[in-house]
Amino acid sequence: MLHFFHKLASPKHFYRISGNWIPWLGLACFGFTLAGLYEGLLVAPTDYQQGDSYRIMFIHVPAAWMSLFIYMVMAGAGVIGLVWRIKLAEIMAISSAHIGASFTFLALITGSIWGKPMWGAWWVWDARLTSELILLFLYLGVIALYNAVEDSRTAARATSILALVGVVNIPIIHFSVEWWNTLHQGPTVTKFGAPSIDIHMLIPLLLMAVAFKLFYVMVLLMRARVEVLQRERNTGWVQELVSDYE
Amino acid sequence: MKPATLPQAFAILLRRDLTLAYRRRSEIINPLLFFVLVTAMFPLGVGADPALLRDIGPGIIWVAALLAALLSLETVFRSDFDDGSLEQLLLSPHPLSVLMIAKVLAHWLVTGLPLLIVAPLLSILLHLSDDAMHTLLITLALGTPVLSLVGAIGVALTVGLRKGGTILSILVMPLYVPVLIFAASAVANSDAGLPVNAHLSLLAALLVLATSLSPAATAASLRISMS
Amino acid sequence: MNHTYTAATLEARDIACIRDDRTLFDKLSFTLEAGQAVLVEGRNGSGKTSLLRILCGIRQPDEGTIHWNGGDIYRLATGYNAATAWVGHKDGIKLELSAEENLVFARSLGTPSGLEISDALEAMELGGFDDVIAINLSAGQKRRLALARLLVTRSPLWILDEPFTSLDTHGISLIENMINIHLADGGMLAVTSHHPVGLDSADITRINLSE
Numbered sequence: 001m002l003h004f005f006h007k008l009a010s011p012k013h014f015y016r017i018s019g020n021w022i023p024w025l026g027l028a029c030f031g032f033t034l035a036g037l038y039e040g041l042l043v044a045p046t047d048y049q050q051g052d053s054y055r056i057m058f059i060h061v062p063a064a065w066m067s068l069f070i071y072m073v074m075a076g077a078g079v080i081g082l083v084w085r086i087k088l089a090e091i092m093a094i095s096s097a098h099i100g101a102s103f104t105f106l107a108l109i110t111g112s113i114w115g116k117p118m119w120g121a122w123w124v125w126d127a128r129l130t131s132e133l134i135l136l137f138l139y140l141g142v143i144a145l146y147n148a149v150e151d152s153r154t155a156a157r158a159t160s161i162l163a164l165v166g167v168v169n170i171p172i173i174h175f176s177v178e179w180w181n182t183l184h185q186g187p188t189v190t191k192f193g194a195p196s197i198d199i200h201m202l203i204p205l206l207l208m209a210v211a212f213k214l215f216y217v218m219v220l221l222m223r224a225r226v227e228v229l230q231r232e233r234n235t236g237w238v239q240e241l242v243s244d245y246e
Numbered sequence: 247m248k249p250a251t252l253p254q255a256f257a258i259l260l261r262r263d264l265t266l267a268y269r270r271r272s273e274i275i276n277p278l279l280f281f282v283l284v285t286a287m288f289p290l291g292v293g294a295d296p297a298l299l300r301d302i303g304p305g306i307i308w309v310a311a312l313l314a315a316l317l318s319l320e321t322v323f324r325s326d327f328d329d330g331s332l333e334q335l336l337l338s339p340h341p342l343s344v345l346m347i348a349k350v351l352a353h354w355l356v357t358g359l360p361l362l363i364v365a366p367l368l369s370i371l372l373h374l375s376d377d378a379m380h381t382l383l384i385t386l387a388l389g390t391p392v393l394s395l396v397g398a399i400g401v402a403l404t405v406g407l408r409k410g411g412t413i414l415s416i417l418v419m420p421l422y423v424p425v426l427i428f429a430a431s432a433v434a435n436s437d438a439g440l441p442v443n444a445h446l447s448l449l450a451a452l453l454v455l456a457t458s459l460s461p462a463a464t465a466a467s468l469r470i471s472m473s
Numbered sequence: 474m475n476h477t478y479t480a481a482t483l484e485a486r487d488i489a490c491i492r493d494d495r496t497l498f499d500k501l502s503f504t505l506e507a508g509q510a511v512l513v514e515g516r517n518g519s520g521k522t523s524l525l526r527i528l529c530g531i532r533q534p535d536e537g538t539i540h541w542n543g544g545d546i547y548r549l550a551t552g553y554n555a556a557t558a559w560v561g562h563k564d565g566i567k568l569e570l571s572a573e574e575n576l577v578f579a580r581s582l583g584t585p586s587g588l589e590i591s592d593a594l595e596a597m598e599l600g601g602f603d604d605v606i607a608i609n610l611s612a613g614q615k616r617r618l619a620l621a622r623l624l625v626t627r628s629p630l631w632i633l634d635e636p637f638t639s640l641d642t643h644g645i646s647l648i649e650n651m652i653n654i655h656l657a658d659g660g661m662l663a664v665t666s667h668h669p670v671g672l673d674s675a676d677i678t679r680i681n682l683s684e
Contacts (some may be wrong), residue, residue, distance in 0.1 A: 137420040144416050148407050149471075151493055153535075157470045158403050162417060165399055165463055169421050172452070176424035180431060231494060258581040262570065269569040330563025334622075337529055338582035339555035473532040 009088045011228045012237045018221045025218040032211035040204030053117045057201075060110035062209040063103050064128070066216060067135055068170070070100030074142070075167040078160025087231070088224075090156035093163065094146055095223035099216055101139035107132050127181035131174050138166045152231060255340050256348045263352030266325075274356045277318040281361055284310040285368045296373045303372030304433030307382065308389075310368075311361055312422055315393040316415050318357040322349060322398055323405045323468070332405070336472055342465035350391075350398045350461070358390035378437035381446075385429035388449040395456040395464075396421050402467035424452060477659040478629040480507045481542050481556065483528075488537035490523045497523055498682050499536065507629070510652075510662040510672060515682030521665040522562065522634055524682065528663050529559045529632045555584055558628035560636060564619040568608040572599060572618055575607060576625050583626030593624040598647065612639040620648060623655075631655060633664045646671070 040058035047054045074096040081089035111129050112122050123129070142159050149155035232238045267274060288306045289299055326332040335345055365386055369379040400418040407413065432445035482504060489499035497520030505511050513521045526532040528539065530546050530553060539546045546553040566575045576590045594600055597617040607615060616639050623631055631652070637645050649671045652662060656672065664670060 134420050134423055137416070141413075141417040141420065144413050145403060148404070148409065148413050153491075154470060154473060158467065161399075161463060161467050161470065162403060165396075165421065168459065169424075172424045172455075173420070176427040176448075180427045234494060234496070255581040258578055262567070262574070262578050265574070266567060266569055325567075328563075329567060330561055330565035331567060333531060333559060333561055333563070334565045334579065334582055336531060337554050337557065337559050339551045339584070340582070341551060473526075 009086050011087060011091075011232050014088055015225055015228050018225055022218055022221055025214055025221070029211055029214035029218055032207055032214060036204050036207030036211050038204075039200070039207055044200045044204055045198060050118065053114065056110050056114045058204050058208045060107055060114055061205060062212045063107040063110060064132060065209060066212050067100060067104035067107050067132065069213075070096050070103060070216060071135065071138070071163070071166065071170065074100060075160075075163040078156075078163045082157060082160050087153075088228075090153065090160070091224050091227045091231070092220065093160055094156055095220055095227055097139060097142045097146065097159070097163075098223065099219050101136060101143060103212070103216075104132060104136040104139055108136060125181070127178050130181070131177045134173055134177070135170070138170075142166070252340050252344060255338065256344060259335075259345055259348040260352050263349060264355065267352065267356040273318070273321055274360060277314040277357055278360045278364060280317055281310050281314040282364055282368065284313060286371065289371070300373045300375075300437060301434075303369070303374050304378065304382070304430045304437065306372065307365065307368050308385075308426055308430040308433070311386065311390065312393065312419075312426060314361065315357065315390060315397060315422075316418065318353075319394075319397040319401050319414060319418070320411060321357075322353045322394075322401045324401075327405045332468070332472065336468065342468065343461040346398065346461040346464045346468075347457075350394050350464070353398070354391050354394040358386075358394055361390055362386045374433070375437050377439070378433050381436035381442055382433045384446060385432050385449060388446065388453050389425045389429045392425050392449075392452050392456045393422060395460040398464045399460055399467055402464045403471055405468070406471045425449070428452070478507060480659065481629055481661070482506055482540075483630060483661060483663075484540040484543075485528070486538050486540065488527060488534040488539065490520050490527060490532075491535040492520070492523060501537070501680070503678055503680060505630075505661050505663065505678070507659040507661060508656050509676045509678065510656060510664065510670075511678045511680060512670060513663065513665045513680050513682065519682040521682060524680075525559075525561075525632050525634050525663060525665060529557050530554065531559075556628055557630045557632055558583065558623050558626055559632045559634075560619050560622065561634045562638075564615050565622075566607050566615060566619055569606065571604050571606050572610070573603040575618060576621060579622040580625045583622075583628060586625055586627035588624055590625060593621045594618075596624055596651070597621045598644075613641060613644050616640055617644060617647070620651070623651070629659070630661045630663070633662070635665055635667065637666055637668045 036058065040055055044055070044058075046052055074093050077089045077093035077096065080086055081093055108129065111132065115124055115126070115129070116122055142162055145162055146155045146159045149158055229238055229241075285306055288302070292298060292302070323332060326335065336342060338345065362383055365382055366379055369382055374382065397414075397418050400414050400421075403417065404414045428445050428448045432442045432449070435445065436442045484502075484504045486502055487499075488501050490497040501524075503511060513524055515521050523532065527534050530539075530550075533547070541549055541553050541556060544553075565579075567578075570578070572594060573590055576593060580590070588596075591600070591603055594602060597620065599614060599617055599621065602610070602614070602618075607618065610618060616636075620633075620636060636648055640648065645668065652664075652670070653673045656662060656676075
């Protein structure tokens with residue numbers, strides 16, 4: 001098992017093995033998405049308060065979960081890269097940043113669309129949306145820093161530290177925003193009674209969450225493969241690979 | 247002979263940075279003027295209604311303090327990086343994180359502390375009550391060191407970059423959110439005659455947390471960006 | 474400076490440096506003992522400065538390890554820093570501080586040699602400049618002030634990047650003399666220079682990074 005991971009951590013083997021995984025991940029992701037959409041759009045009952053507009057939740061909530069989840073993965077991979085200096089972990093960390101930022105953006109957009117019929121405005125300073133917005137800023141900081149540092153390894157190490165600082169701060173930011181929100185008595189309509197959620201609403205939610213996770217892993221592998229090729233462009237195995245295509 | 251002791255090195259570094267700040271006095275004055283000017287712009291922008299100013303005053307003063315801190319942040323390491331002193335700090339036999347505390351302390355003394363001195367003036371301009379002014383000073387005393395400590399990590403990460411300035415604000419500003427929220431709402435509460443103990447305790451907790459974690463993170467960041 | 478340094482060894486094992494995805498050098502190994510010097514040569518951009526920065530621990534080698542008396546310098550960390558003195562491209566002096574203030578600070582960041590600051594300035598022919606603000610010194614004088622750090626602290630391993638930059642012939646022979654005393658004392662030296670370094674002892678390892 002350890003041997004397997006050790007082998008996987010070498011960029012060359014990672015490139016070869018991950019290439020085989022991507023189609024399967026894509027297939028599984030497609031299946032779960034289809035099932036989730038079917039359950040969410042056709043099977044799940046209409047909400048007595050919000051009508052059908054709540055169905056955007058099946059995109060919004062998993063996207064919001066992913067935004068936080070990916071940040072944790074990014075910081076975790078960053079720590080592994082910092083401590084053990086594993087190139088692949090650095091690559092995973094920085095490849096996650098763009099995907100995480102995209103999911104955060106998706107959560108914000110869907111949150112705002114969802115809010116329009118309920119609040120009558122595209123944007124309301126609701127605690128969750130505000131936290132999500134700040135999370136997007138944190139992602140953008142990571143990406144900006146990575147792009148600004150020329151040497152790719154230094155850049156990866158610097159962004160790992162930043163991600164780690166972000167992880168320490170996220171709970172504090174979250175708490176402070178909640179606090180601020182209750183203080184200013186903002187709208188609290190998004191608060192779902194978690195225990196009372198209908199089982200037919202929960203199933204599509206979980207299906208979509210799995211689909212999003214699969215999508216993340218797939219795109220992560222794709223991005224990481226490109227990054228691996230770019231970084232290892234001067235090594236023998238990449239040269240060979242390229243000459244095979246010519 | 248033994249290496250100079252750590253307290254000696256700490257004291258000499260602190261004194262050196264304060265001497266340098268004194269010899270480049272404009273570095274202290276500029277962020278301070280900025281703080282006052284930004285605050286004075288708001289009544290011109292939103293109107294001089296005392297009730298309105300009193301309402302938004304705490305937020306304005308704290309956002310201005312945040313911007314002033316950001317503006318002065320780069321000076322923590324910029325000149326040390328440019329002239330090569332930073333390499334010497336990095337290669338000293340003393341723990342780098344302790345030296346970082348000296349650097350940040352010196353920086354706060356010359357850029358954070360002066361904000362406290364002009365803050366009463368600003369609270370008069372924005373019609374804050376005496377209680378609110380009192381709370382404002384406490385929040386500045388607790389909050390601005392956090393801004394310096396957290397900001398130092400950002401500066402350490404961007405010190406080698408040619409366009410470090412704009413990136414620095416993007417990195418650091420989201421991390422300033424909790425300080426802004428707790429501090430500004432404390433001042434607003436006290437203006438409304440509400441208790442502020444919880445806010446102040448939270449600010450103090452942030453200060454303790456930042457003091458214990460940020461020097462090590464700053465040191466690690468410096469090592470990475472200098473390599 | 475009567476005492477000799479205790480014997481020490483610096484050993485580079487198969488180190489490599491990759492900068493911006495370009496390999497500057499790899500599989501580089503050498504050993505440096507008391508009284509020996511290593512002279513790093515090569516064209517511009519061949520990685521001379523990078524090698525010295527790796528040797529003093531600012532930069533980590535991309536492969537391989539460096540050992541000080543058998544211990545990895547990253548394990549020793551600040552313990553290794555106590556044994557080294559670095560003078561890089563940049564002088565590392567504060568222009569707004571006086572010569573004396575600069576050296577007081579430098580001394581606090583190392584092991585004091587016991588030499589008075591005014592004596593160190595005298596030895597660098599900067600006698601009487603104690604209270605002069607560094608911005609008023611000429612480029613050569615600034616360089617000599619930077620090198621005076623080597624005298625006020627006591628470090629067995631000197632790592633010098635182009636120490637003779639902006640020095641005139643007299644200044645160069647002054648520094649060469651200082652280096653020769655250091656090596657005779659049992660010190661060690663790693664140096665890059667465009668100018669031929671006049672060393673008494675023949676115990677010099679030459680590393681050419683362009684070959």
